[in-house]
Amino acid sequence: MEKNGKPNGKKPYAPKLGTRPGQKPGEKRGPYGKPAGKPEGRFSRPQNGRPAQKPIDRKHTPKPAHDPNAPSSLSRKVALEIFQDVVRKDAFASLSLDDRMKNANLSQLDKRFCASIVYTTLENLIRIDYVLGFFLKDADNLETTVRDILRISVCQLLFHDRIPENAVVDEAVKLTRGAGLEGLTGLTNAVLRSVIRGKDEIKYPAPEEGPRYLSIMYSVPLWLAERLTDAYGPETAKDICAFRSQSHYTVIRPNLMKLTDEQFEQLLQKKVWETEKGLVPHAFRVRMASEIARDADYFAGNFSIQGESSMLAAQAVDAKPGMQILDCCAAPGGKSAYLAETMGGSGRVYAWDVHEHRVTLIKTMAHRLKLENVRPAVRDASVFREDMESAMDAVLLDAPCSGLGVMDDKPDIKYRATPESAKELTEIQEKLLNTCCRYVKKGGTLVYSTCSILPEENGEQIKRFLASHPDFALAPLPASFDERFKAHYTETGLQLLSHRDGVEGFFIARLRRK
Numbered sequence: 266m267e268k269n270g271k272p273n274g275k276k277p278y279a280p281k282l283g284t285r286p287g288q289k290p291g292e293k294r295g296p297y298g299k300p301a302g303k304p305e306g307r308f309s310r311p312q313n314g315r316p317a318q319k320p321i322d323r324k325h326t327p328k329p330a331h332d333p334n335a336p337s338s339l340s341r342k343v344a345l346e347i348f349q350d351v352v353r354k355d356a357f358a359s360l361s362l363d364d365r366m367k368n369a370n371l372s373q374l375d376k377r378f379c380a381s382i383v384y385t386t387l388e389n390l391i392r393i394d395y396v397l398g399f400f401l402k403d404a405d406n407l408e409t410t411v412r413d414i415l416r417i418s419v420c421q422l423l424f425h426d427r428i429p430e431n432a433v434v435d436e437a438v439k440l441t442r443g444a445g446l447e448g449l450t451g452l453t454n455a456v457l458r459s460v461i462r463g464k465d466e467i468k469y470p471a472p473e474e475g476p477r478y479l480s481i482m483y484s485v486p487l488w489l490a491e492r493l494t495d496a497y498g499p500e501t502a503k504d505i506c507a508f509r510s511q512s513h514y515t516v517i518r519p520n521l522m523k524l525t526d527e528q529f530e531q532l533l534q535k536k537v538w539e540t541e542k543g544l545v546p547h548a549f550r551v552r553m554a555s556e557i558a559r560d561a562d563y564f565a566g567n568f569s570i571q572g573e574s575s576m577l578a579a580q581a582v583d584a585k586p587g588m589q590i591l592d593c594c595a596a597p598g599g600k601s602a603y604l605a606e607t608m609g610g611s612g613r614v615y616a617w618d619v620h621e622h623r624v625t626l627i628k629t630m631a632h633r634l635k636l637e638n639v640r641p642a643v644r645d646a647s648v649f650r651e652d653m654e655s656a657m658d659a660v661l662l663d664a665p666c667s668g669l670g671v672m673d674d675k676p677d678i679k680y681r682a683t684p685e686s687a688k689e690l691t692e693i694q695e696k697l698l699n700t701c702c703r704y705v706k707k708g709g710t711l712v713y714s715t716c717s718i719l720p721e722e723n724g725e726q727i728k729r730f731l732a733s734h735p736d737f738a739l740a741p742l743p744a745s746f747d748e749r750f751k752a753h754y755t756e757t758g759l760q761l762l763s764h765r766d767g768v769e770g771f772f773i774a775r776l777r778r779k
Contacts, residue, residue: 335432336374336375336378336379336428337371337372337375338436338439338440339369339370339371339375340371340375340376340378340379340382341379341382341417341436341440342440342443343365343366343369343371343375343379344378344379344382344383344417345410345413345414345417345440346365347361347362347365347379347383348382348383348386348387348413348416348417349409349410349413350365351383351387351677352390352413352680353409353413355681357675357677358383358384358387358675358676358677359675362379362380362383366379373555381425382417382420382421382425383417384676385420385424385425386416386417386420387676387677387680388484388509388676389420389423389424389484390416390484390676390680391480391481391484391485391486392423392481392482392483392484393416393419393420393423393484394416395469395481396419396423396460396464396467397412397415397416397419397456399463399467399468400456400459400460400463401456408446408449410441410444410446411441411444411446411449411452411453414437414440414441414444414453415437415453415456415457418433418434418436418437418453418457419457419460421433422457422460422461422464423464430461433457434454434457434458434461437453437454437457438450438453438454441453469481469482470482475490475494475499476490476491476494476502477490479493479494479502479503479506482507483503483506483507484676484679485506485679486679486680486682486683488683488684489669489679489682490502490506492684492719493505493506493718496719496720501762504762504764504765505718505762505763505764505770507764508673508763508764509673510673510674510763512550512552513552514550514551514552515550515551515552515554515557515570516543516548516549516550516551516570516571516572516573516576517548517549517551517557517568517569517570517571518547518548518549518568518569518571518576518603519547519567519568520566520567520568520569520606520634521547521603521606521607521609522606522609522610522634522635522636523566523567524567524568526546526547529549529567529568530549532562532567533549533551536554536560537553538551538552538553538554539551539552539553540552543573544573544747544749544766544767544768545573545576545577545580545747545768546576546580546745547576548571548573548576557570558570564633566633566634566635569599569602569603569630569634570599571599571600571603572671572768572769573768573769574670574716574761574768574769574770574771574773575599575600575663575716575769575771576603577746577750577761577768577771577773578600578661578663578712578714578771578773579599579600579603579604579607579661580603580743580745580746581712581714581742581743581746581773581775582604582659582661582710582712583659583710583743583745584604584607584608584612584659585608585658586608586609586611586612587608587611587612588608588612588613588658588659589612589613589615589656589657589658589659590604590608590612590613590614590615590657590658590659590660590661591614591615591617591653591657591659591660591661591701591704592604592614592615592616592617592661592663593617593646593660593661593662593663593697593701594617594618594619594646594662594663594664594665594697595616595617595618595627595641595663596616596618596620596623596624596626596627597623597626597627597630598616598626598627598630598631598639598641599630600661600663601614601616601627601630601631601639601641602630602631602634602636602639604661605631605636605638605639606634606636608638610636610637610638611638612638613638613640614638614639614640615640615642615657616631616639616640616641616642617641617642617643617644617646618641618643618644619643619644619645619646620643621643624641624642624643627639627641628641646662646697646700646701647693647696647697647700648700649700649703650704653704654703654704655703655704655705655706655707656704656706657704657705657706657709658706658709658710659705659709659710659711659712660701660702660704660705660709660710660711660712661712661714662697662698662701662711662712662713662714663714663715664693664694664697664698664713664714664715664722665690665693665694665697666690666694666715666716666717666722667682667686667687667690667717667719667722668682668716668717669682669716669717669718669719669770670715670716670717670718670761670763670769670770670771670772671716671769671770672770673763673770674769687719687721687722690722691721691722691726694715694722694726695726695729695730698713698726698730699730699733699734702730702734702737702776702778705778706778707778707779708777708778708779709777709778710740710775710776710777710778711737711775711776711777711778712773712774712775712776713726713727713730713758713772713773713774713776714771714772714773714774715771715772716769716770716771716772717770717772718760718762718770718772722772723757723758723760723772723774724755724757724758724760724772724774725757727739727757727758727774727776728757730776731757731776736778736779737776737777737778737779738776738777738779739756739757739758739774739775739776739777740775740776740777741754741775742754742759742773742775743775749766750766753766757774758772758773758774758775759772759773759774760772761773
């Protein structure tokens with residue numbers, strides 16, 4: 266992301282240990298480099314908090330009877346391991362979750378609780394660290410495992426109202442002891458009980474503080490809060506940062522080579538899932554479906570799992586039977602499959618990816634769906650192939666991007682992105698655009714898309730492209746697009762926002778070669 270400096274001279278927040286800018290050797294610093302210690306004064310309590318309680322007299326408090334519906338200690342241990350995979354080993358939360366769940370003997374209740382702890386902690390990590398900094402002068406310098414135990418425990422105290430506070434403390438002490446840190450169990454106990462007693466006293470930033478308020482209250486890195494405020498204005502930036510989808514569902518669509526929407530709807534009625542039609546043609550939203558990719562109809566190739574915004578990007582191509590289409594950065598292959606099915610198995614979809622293991626995913630997908638018109642290949646789309654110049658009816662470039670449009674679904678993404686990496690990505694995107702546009706024949710279509718909400722990756726990228734490629738012009742969206750989406754189509758493309766449009770944050774520009 267940006268190589269030419271840091272926005273406003275401030276270092277982007279990264280939820281890891283380390284010395285802060287301007288910190289003298291041995292000096293203790295709190296959140297955002299401010300001298301450690303509790304801020305003076307009072308401030309309104311967080312929305313999800315509970316009324317402050319009196320100090321708990323553990324000696325004279327009777328032990329509650331065991332609740333068979335309470336999550337197990339193992340679920341918290343696995344949650345801690347997954348969380349540490351993300352913040353210490355730079356793992357992807359979803360992949361670590363899948364991997365560790367396979368090897369842990371957890372009930373369905375424990376699995377849901379474990380996933381909830383991991384994702385809720387990541388969603389609110391900057392705010393959680395701010396709270397810890399309120400009660401600990403040297404929170405950043407704690408032993409790393411203890412700090413992470415406190416993080417997932419504070420998450421439960423602030424954002425899981427149904428979990429008894431005593432249980433949170435007791436389980437945190439068990440985790441500390443189980444990690445071989447007996448000498449720090451007292452600290453774990455004391456900090457969490459201080460949070461229970463004093464969470465109403467925490468002084469959070471005021472809304473008037475703008476990006477700093479957004480950063481801490483909604484756990485968005487400061488540089489990103491500043492960038493979104495500049496791009497969208499304070500109100501929309503707040504809506505973007507605050508958005509947390511309450512409707513957890515998976516989007517699936519029928520294999521158009523085998524089933525119509527009506528036939529697929531009849532198939533879904535035979536399952537125990539809760540289903541409803543999505544906002545995009547052929548999309549169905551499914552709830553209460555455990556391990557949907559293991560379903561017999563999935564293995565049989567009757568449906569695919571694909572986000573609605575991803576489907577819109579493929580629909581923007583407006584594929585017709587017999588077309589020659591290039592999907593430049595195709596893995597894992599969802600858009601290639603959608604294009605191939607739309608053409609009824611005719612024509613060709615050349616599906617490229619630079620990584621061999623990702624091309625294997627495309628091949629597996631095409632085999633499962635029985636799509637003979639998909640041609641996967643290991644190709645670097647930034648390297649021009651003369652034999653394909655002006656040979657394609659359409660080119661789809663779903664470019665590598667920051668992924669910040671889906672940070673509600675994948676909260677660890679917002680901590681991976683930096684101004685420097687965003688800058689590097691815009692350079693890659695520009696190179697890909699300049700190369701891949703040469704494959705489009707006259708009168709053909711070029712669709713550029715990202716799952717980003719940063720203007721420099723999206724509208725500004727298209728503005729620069731059109732200025733340097735006068736033989737291309739912005740084309741209207743196909744008739745299949747709902748008017749609710751067309752209403753936001755500007756002279757540089759369509760920016761979808763999750764909080765406003767009800768689909769993943771995405772950018773789509775449809776261009777026509779003159």
